[in-house]
Amino acid sequence: MTGLRPEASGNPGKTRSAGNMQRQDPPQPSTIPPHRVALIGFMGAGKSTVGHHLASLLGWQFLDVDAVIVRNAGRSIADIFQSDGEQHFRILEHAALRRCLEGSQAVLALGGGAVELPANLKLLAASQGTQVIYLHAPLEVLIARCELAASQPDSARRPVFEDRAALAERYSRRVPLYEAAAHIKISAEDSPVAVARQILTLWSTTLEPAR
Ligand code: S3P
Numbered sequence: 001m002t003g004l005r006p007e008a009s010g011n012p013g014k015t016r017s018a019g020n021m022q023r024q025d026p027p028q029p030s031t032i033p034p035h036r037v038a039l040i041g042f043m044g045a046g047k048s049t050v051g052h053h054l055a056s057l058l059g060w061q062f063l064d065v066d067a068v069i070v071r072n073a074g075r076s077i078a079d080i081f082q083s084d085g086e087q088h089f090r091i092l093e094h095a096a097l098r099r100c101l102e103g104s105q106a107v108l109a110l111g112g113g114a115v116e117l118p119a120n121l122k123l124l125a126a127s128q129g130t131q132v133i134y135l136h137a138p139l140e141v142l143i144a145r146c147e148l149a150a151s152q153p154d155s156a157r158r159p160v161f162e163d164r165a166a167l168a169e170r171y172s173r174r175v176p177l178y179e180a181a182a183h184i185k186i187s188a189e190d191s192p193v194a195v196a197r198q199i200l201t202l203w204s205t206t207l208e209p210a211r
Contacts, residue, residue, distance in 0.1 A: 034131040036101070037199075038108045038124060040115060040178050041135035042171055043161055044142035044149070045188040046195065047109040050135060053196035055107040063108045068096040078157035086159075090117050101127045113160060113170075115177040124181055133199060134182035137189050139171045 037054065039047040048064050055062035066077060069092045073080055080089045093111060097120055100108050114120045124132055146161045160170065179185065184202065188195055 034129050035104050036106050036108065036127070036130040038101075038110060038127075038130050038132045039135055040110050040132060040181060041112065041188060042137075042139070042142050042174060042178075043112040043158055044145035045112070045135040045137055046145070046192045047112075047135055049192035050188070050195045050199075051107045051109040053193050054199055057196055057200055058105075058107065060105040060107055061103060063100040063103055063106050065093065065096050065100055065108060065114065066111050068100060069093055069111075072096060076156060078159050081159040086113075093117070094119055094123075097123060101130065112174070115174055115181055121177070121181055131184065132182045134178040134185045135188035135195065136175075136178065136185055137187065139168060141189060142171075143167070 037051075037060075039045075039051050039054075041047055048066075051062050051064065054060075069080070069089070070076060072095075073092060077089065080092065090113070093114055094117055097108075097110065097114060100106070101123060110120075124130065146158060149155045150158070150161070161167070184199075186195065186198060186202070190198070
């Protein structure tokens with residue numbers, strides 16, 4: 001598989017659009033071909049589902065940071081929030097993210113709040129060969145998706161979504177953080193498989209020779 005040309009990280013700068021895909025300017029040359037993709041964005045953006053599709057299209061492993069937290073803690077995210085609070089959850093999330101970023105040929109899905117911890121932003125920025133992709137959508141779309149998911153019998157509870165009064169404020173606080181952390185911003189309003197394919201299209205239009 002050829003590599004997606006590494007893009008700049010840090011300042012969002014002016015964005016360029018390709019269809020509903022946008023790339024952050026200016027790109028910075030790097031000698032490290034990407035071998036990891038980190039999907040970021042608010043709850044309901046479809047990070048896990050897109051991540052699954054993208055990983056299988058690439059033949060890479062899929063790592064869901066939330067699932068790693070749950071596995072390591074032996075309890076659900078809702079339980080962790082309830083007994084130990086959000087701050088403790090963020091500590092577990094940081095450890096899980098650090099571990100996931102050690103994986104190669106991996107697509108990672110981060111929880112929606114991971115960008116709120118500066119240490120996580122530092123980890124992402126310092127992670128060589130990691131392409132950070134922000135899946136964005138309007139808050140109303142994301143809320144509708146989370147509501148639909150919550151109505152499914154076996155769906156995992158999202159404590160942050162249940163705190164509806166704080167949702168809009170969280171969204172506004174996080175959007176600039178997603179934008180600053182991402183190399184690429186892509187609309188998440190299409191179906192997850194379509195979004196995964198768009199990421200691959202972007203991949204093939206920014207091809208560098210295979211190394
Ligand atoms: C959170 C989002 C969740 C999960 C946790 C906290 C948040 O992940 O990490 O419930 O703060 O937005 P998803 O974005 O995958 O739902």
